[in-house]
Amino acid sequence: MQPSNVHEDAIRQLLDEQIDAWNAGDAEGWCRDFTEDSEFVNIIGACFEDRDANVRRHAELFATIFKGSRLAVREMKIRALGDFTATADLVLDLTGFSKLPPGIRPSIGNDVLRTRMHYVLVHDGTRWWIVFSQNNAVMPLPQAK
Helix, strand or coil: CCCCHHHHHHHHHHHHHHHHHHCCCCHHHCCCCCEEEEEEEEECCCCCCCCCHHHHHHHHHHHHCCCCEEEEEEEEEEEECCCCEEEEEEEEEECCCCCCCCCCCCCECEEEEEEEEEEEEEECCEEEEEEEEEEECCCCCCCHH
């Protein structure tokens, strides 16, 4: 099932604005389109079970290890699951970080962390909302010995 161009355009705009908020260090803007009861699973598997927890965590990150960092979208694929539900999968490159969370290492060289962000979105008749998102670090394979 393919999303209508109108729905796909609206979802792309929502996600582009979310990336812009990251690049501005704006935790409220990053989380603006999550439902109040949304869940976000980060790259180390921690689950933030509502929008407020998600905002608090991203505010901490934007004030510390990800202060001044930049996200760039490498790929974006949107898939309709019905008239009011869709998924979006993004490949993102994060640069400009001061360090990474425990257990995470750069994916490309020493200065790029590539992640795969997965979203489940719902349409409420007026607009799209994120109800679930999971971010996975794309880790380089260990070197053969």
